[in-house]
Amino acid sequence: MTKNIKIKKPWPTKDAMTQIYEKNLWGGDKSEFYSGLGSHHPETVNLFIAVVSAFLKDFEAPPVVCDLGCGDFNIGKELVKYSKNYIAIDIVPAVITHNKKEFQADNLEFYVLDIVTDVLPSGDCAILRQVLQHLSNAEIKDVVEKLYDFKYVILTEHIPEEDFEPNKDIISGQGIRLKKQSGVNLSASPFNFKVKEVKQLSSTGFRDLKGVLITMLYEVY
Numbered sequence: 606m607t608k609n610i611k612i613k614k615p616w617p618t619k620d621a622m623t624q625i626y627e628k629n630l631w632g633g634d635k636s637e638f639y640s641g642l643g644s645h646h647p648e649t650v651n652l653f654i655a656v657v658s659a660f661l662k663d664f665e666a667p668p669v670v671c672d673l674g675c676g677d678f679n680i681g682k683e684l685v686k687y688s689k690n691y692i693a694i695d696i697v698p699a700v701i702t703h704n705k706k707e708f709q710a711d712n713l714e715f716y717v718l719d720i721v722t723d724v725l726p727s728g729d730c731a732i733l734r735q736v737l738q739h740l741s742n743a744e745i746k747d748v749v750e751k752l753y754d755f756k757y758v759i760l761t762e763h764i765p766e767e768d769f770e771p772n773k774d775i776i777s778g779q780g781i782r783l784k785k786q787s788g789v790n791l792s793a794s795p796f797n798f799k800v801k802e803v804k805q806l807s808s809t810g811f812r813d814l815k816g817v818l819i820t821m822l823y824e825v826y
Contacts, residue, residue: 618744619696619719621778626697630779638700640676642814643735643763649809649818653734654683656806656820657759661687661730668729671755673720673748674736678704684732685713692726694718721747730757735818737789738762738781742774742796745789749796758823759806764788765816772796783816791823800825 625631626638633639643649661668667689672681675693677700685691685708692714695701701717708715718725720736721744731752737745737760752758763781771790773782782788791798802824810817 618721618740618777622739623697623699625779626700638677638703640679641735643761643818644676644679650680652807652809653680653761653818653820657684657732658687660757660759660806660822664729668757669727671726671728671731673725673731673733675704675715676700678708680734681732682708685710688712690714690728692716692728694720694725696720720751725751725754728755730759731755732759734759734761734820735763737791739777739779741777742772744777745791746796749791749798752798752823753825756825758800758825759820760791760823761818761820762789763814763816763818764790766810788816791821798823 629639631639631641661670661684667687669690670684670688670692672691672693675681675695678693681691681693690712693704694716696717696719698717701715705715716726721740737748763783765783765786765788769786769788771788771793772795773785773787775782775785792803800823804822806820806822808817808819
């Protein structure tokens with residue numbers, strides 16, 4: 606007799622990310638939203654803000670920036686002043702509600718959107734800081750198709766220090782590919798992000814964590 610076996614499906618990304626903030630799985634005080642050490646470690650945060658603000662200030666006219674996965678906005682709040690419009694997006698409704706109360710500017714907007722399934726706002730530059738590393742390959746591929754609508758993409762990923770096999774698949778959630786000695790590389794298979802030019806903006810290590818944070822600038826057209 607064949608038994609009916611129920612296979613437990615992975616949670617949708619929204620549920621997984623909501624639980625991360627509800628249970629403070631990335632650290633931080635229980636009374637606050639906290640997007641993890643990568644968004645608060647002074648060395649990594651200050652370097653990222655320095656290189657990205659320098660890039661944004663170099664535009665003849667301030668660009669429209671779309672922050673895809675803005676999290677607790679500890680970093681985004683430092684970049685708003687360099688944009689014509691700064692559109693900050695996150696999949697967790699409670700995070701966006703909190704951000705709307707805490708951060709206000711005439712050129713700042715917050716939206717609850719799933720960057721995988723929803724239509725994204727138009728902009729000149731997309732920023733994805735330690736976002737794709739939490740998504741499955743199938744989800745990343747859907748996001749990549751939308752990145753062709755931007756002129757520039759700034760991508761930060763947590764990757765191994767040594768040579769590694771890129772883009773090993775994972776289930777979307779708290780973890781990243783580092784545990785598999787892997788990391789996201791959009792130029793490699795299965796994503797094959799075709800762009801005009803790629804430039805490394807920064808690379809910095811963690812004192813308390815393995816791997817490095819690398820920030821790349823893609824000129825899409």
